[in-house]
Amino acid sequence: MMDLDKIIASLRDGKHIPEETVFRLCLNSQELLMNEGNVTQVDTPVTICGDIHGQLHDLLTLFEKSGGVEKTRYIFLGDFVDRGFYSLESFLLLLCYKLRYPDRITLIRGNHETRQITKVYGFYDEVVRKYGNSNVWRYCCEVFDYLSLGAIINNSIFCVHGGLSPDMTTVDEIRTIDRKQEVPHEGAMCDLLWSDPEDVDTWSLSPRGAGFLFGKREVDQFLEKNNVELIARAHQLVMEGYKEMFDGGLVTVWSAPNYCYRCGNVAAVLKIDDDLNREYTIFEAVQAQNEVGNAIIPTKKSQMDYFL
């Protein structure tokens, strides 16, 4: 068996993980993830986290500010990869935690956890830089296909990356999706990962070109039909870290501070206690340090050997 604690330590230091190790991590994660439902059950107390986007050092800050996985239960709402320069380390760290503390961490698929999107927005490129070939990217994409599409906390809070879908309006319907596939361009599975809340009267076209815009009416209907009181989602940058909408029926949580190393936003996580009270923790980007205390300037790794 792998020494997970050792791998976790390496990942936290941003060290290179051998391809073979990544493969085994991914394979073991698949087994764990496939035992979870499309909408997986989670108990309180739990801390809900939004987009991470490869900002490893901010992810470490997140754990530090919110109690750490040894003590706290977490739900991550997807978008672990792309944009930032440490997508691989961020995603693998979360997988390792999942393997190490299976019931302390729930991972939900975001719209960036797909082959097509990661090819364009950085993760693929990052892996090729770090390994000289795309194998590790392939292993990770295979894991993406096994990630849950949502979670439900104490049967009261529905968690999803993007939002609602007009095709499937109950949690039971979502259970009938065979989720092990690349995220399609349309349909319920796509909408859950791509939709956004907006001040609209009914389902509307999304400017993103995938998913829908939905308004208070759709949220209220969903809450009532499924007997839940809150939809917690991520997917949109919020400068203040979180934003409640529709009389508190929906919240957007964003957990990547200074997004893309330039947006200047703060980040937030949302803690839900046993009485379903909401408590937000705000945190900022801090300059990361390596093990000997030197500052780490986030950057891409240059390409490997250059031939010719």
Next chain:
Amino acid sequence: MSLPGTPTTSPTPMDEDTEQAVSVNTEPKRVKVYILENNEWKDTGTGFCIGEVDEGKFAYLVVSDEDSPTETLLKSKLEGNIEYQRQEETLIVWKDLGGKDIALSFEESMGCDTLCEFIVHVQRNIESNISLVTVKSSDNGLGSVHDIITGPVTLPSNDQQQNSQTLLEALKILNENTSFDFLKNETIEFILQSNYIDTLISHFHKAEEEKIPKDLFLLSNIIKTLILYNQRDILESMVEDDRIMGIVGILEYDTEYPTSKANHRKYLGSKGPNFKEVIPLENEDLKIIMKKCFRLQFLKDVVLVRFLDDHNFNLISEIVMDLETCIIDFLQVGTFLDRLIELYDTKTLPESSSEKEKFVQKRKDGIRLLQQCVQMSINLDAVDRSKFYKTLVRKGLFKVLDYAFHMETDSNVRILATDTIITIIEHDILLIHNVQNEDSFKRQHKSGPDDKSSHRKYPQDYSSSTDSKLLLILSTILLSDRSPGLREQVVQALNTLLHPEGCVGNGEGSYDLMGRSNYEAKKTSEDFPSFSYGLNSDSINLNNYHYSSDEMNNLEPESESEFQVMEYFANFYNKIAPILFGPLIKKDITTEMAEIDGQIEKVTKDDLLLIHLVKLVSFVCTEHDRVLSRRFILENGILDSVSKLIGGNHMMQLRLTAVRCIKNLMCLDDKYYHRYMISKNLYAPVFKLFQENIDKNNLANSCIQDFFRIIITECRAYQNDGHNRKEKTNGSYDGNGNDVKTNVNNNRTNFTILNKYLVQTYGDVLRKATDIPFIQDMLETGEENQPDHSSFENSIEGGNDISVNMSTDGFASNHLEDIDIKNVKRLHSEIEHFENDPHYSGDQLAFKKSVDQMNAST
């Protein structure tokens, strides 16, 4: 300052004319002269305006009265810091040094142009402090837009002695000068023509030595500002040999990280410019381009990665692409590629063992190099890519790949070789094949130019062709190499090579697969009864379904490429598929696997291979010509094996992949597959798996729920069709929000038969899950149809009225897992195509016979 006539400095297009026009005075142009008095413009008369230069020293705008040419209406000196405004097309307005507001209103805009050119000339040569600006009303009609045509430009000090003050001033100027194109262009000219960047670099060394952080950060900001000018020549000049280290050195300092410093110089010093040369490059220019290319990428990806905006990023990418195009061109002209590929001639192996080792390493590096070149070519335009790949293939790329796949044992190197192949075939599947044919074509023409058949015969010899060899190599690697990464890549390559849409319309002439399927459907109906069904015999007689060359010639395909594609797939099923799908052809996978080795580890690894193979089964069944693929799949009992995998003691990933494969085949709505799977009881393991997971909220449960949902959705659609026919209502909803077309077609009976069969056979399992609403529906639908068809056997017997959906028009999806959903949708929209096709009746009969045969033999 630059002189007129140098093309790089021309903000206006009239420099060459002005050169002559102003040496003498300008042509007279008709104008009205206005003077502002008491806030009102007063018309002072109409005349002809010229620009006049006295003794090359003083310049004037002179207007002489049109009625009495000797009388001067206006003589105004161009001097001091007068700002001339051109308003709209025909007006020039200014305030002279005496404070008088003057306006010239030209009869024609051409006249106004001439005098503006004159002002520009004077600004550049005589009175550098005057300026000319244009004022136009903005597009929305509100407000106005100013632009500078010419005028004095403030530039940063290029004094060798720089300090915080000069740098701060420079930063301010450089930022301000971006506000107008004219100022920006003049500044760019200054940067390029002067040694300003060198001045900055030399001050950087001084500031670093003397530890003046303020200057270091200012320098960094100045360089970044210059980069934001987004000017190609500036960027290129920054990465030249004598500047690059200075530039990245300056950029190591970043005000965002005031207490730390990056180490770009260290990285570049140790690695960057000293790239590996597997084959020494003779061309010095090429070396320079390569260095430049590498350094720009380094700037883009590492040094400036958090800083660049989209414009900068795109410009640098564009430059890099141009340089890459250049590199790829260069590589093809000399002997470089020949010398590289020579490395893989087996006879050239050195004697001594140390030399040998070096040589083997060199061969590995050569493969890396080739992969890098091919990788580099990805961004090139299609024509350049094709040209490069063709050159590679002509020069013997296959020698290298042969080596990689047969001699090389390092999986990492093999992966790069596969990657190279994938890049080429994903660009154009037929490229390799066409290059090979073009050789044979030449050969044939040399031997007998009048013998027309010779040219056709050669490509028919497919067994020895390159594509065939490639398929075989890849299949063998997939079956034998255990590196999971390599396997994934090989599968990707196979998917590309075996994708029919990649083979059509890409080469010369397009090829219609639909048209072909009709022919083959007929063909098959004749062939089918004579088959010995291969299920029980160990050896399969491949010749039974081998297309002979004569047969092919009779076809008279519309084009050579059409012919090639047919040969290609026929060959795949004859020669390659039996090997590739070998593990699924063997009779009892579960026992065989267990027999190999007691170790769990081994079983897991083979399960990973089987996952790939089962996905490939889905792929060929969905994408390939139906008759061709179905014959292979059914004869070899592939689906039996797939079904067994669901039930066997395998990893869940494989079991579910097998469920999906069965699901995909069901979604094809193909009568033969439907009946085969029913008659061979292939659904049994699905229900066993369902029972195992019936109370669990997990992926297996969802996967099978999806399976049932498809069946009942199709059944409901059929029912609704029937219902609608009676009720004459239009439009219906299937409960999932999908619009169901109200087509009336018997195709749906495939699903109603299946549902009835499943309810009859596995009703007890289904009844345990009636809390799932659509399972209740399945039960109800399955039971209510009873009176029409009393048993499954009846429905098979009475099935002659069922037409078959033979659509070969596959979905262009690279993701096998996508197929599930898409196919369900397809069924709604493509049901009527084959209704009246005469070919199917015979075909059906043939199949019925073979099903009978099959049933008798089991």
